[in-house]
Amino acid sequence: MSEAKAEPGAKAWKRAAAAIAVFVALIGAVFYFAPDNAYLWIKAMHVIAVISWMAGLLYLPRLFIYHHQSAVGSGTSETLKVMERRLFRVIMNPAMMISWGLGLYLAWDGFGFIGGWLHAKIAAVVLMTAAHVYFGRAMRAFGRDERPATERAWRFLNEAPALLMIAIVLLVIVKPF
Template sequence: MRKPSGRAVALRAGVALAVFLAAGLALFMADEQNRYLWVKALHVIAVISWMAGLLYMPRLFIYHLDHAVGSAASETFKVMERRLMSIIMTPAMVLSWIFGLWMAIEIYGFHGGWLHMKLAAVLALSAAHGYMAKAVRRFGADDRIGTARHWRLMNEVPTLLMIVIVILVIVKPFA
């Protein structure tokens, strides 16, 4: 069986993303009464996808560090890291922001201490995403950054931020 090229994988991911957006838009337009519920569902789907990538990427870096520069395994990890970032993580982050900001504006009027704290935590999560994107580029150029211990600790950052975000959204302690 022939292995699909990077372009073919990106095309499939783009088609899947377009279908997701089209379906979401159709549901959004067709069901005005439940618009908030549809946006919230799409937001949760995007956040889960983004979080999966944020939690998996540091593990890939740890495994990547175990292999010599230029080895077949190292080259495979470069492809995996690049695809995870560009095909899953970044689109999921963008969709999370789009749907989240829509809810913040349309549903909450951008008011509430809990919402502002949540946005600060999501900005920190986006910064972690940016740091990992930079690391993907550096690993891709065989300029490895961090140690296995560093990436194990970095793996905890999204987890801690997710806990804060979930508590702020569910409990709304500063409403």
């Protein structure tokens, strides 16, 4: 039996670890080689991480809808378990952590954590993180062949990250207060 068969997803984990290492190396290189432009580079990397996190937050509930429609123990159900787990652990978790880390740096360095719009944005990101945690619990429940919510509920929950994203983008761009 090959190593890939013995440990499903081992190659995906290695690629994810390599991508995170490259990302961290880029951040270090920015501070070393371009300290005067570090803020803009960090902001760009923050946006990249947020886009990756959002892609997962928008896609995972859609996978839950498909999973809810599949029969327990079916090949489709088992495939969806793997897809959900890899999406959550290999893409969403690292992207969320990088988004938070870089975002807090930007809030501190750029604004000194001052501004009503910034506090509202952080509150919306906390809600986004709560959705992330809830989706993680649901992923583990689906992994145990449980159905933690109805298909209709997942269709509704699929929209929550998009609404939070809209609020966050408006707060960041418009800075209404």
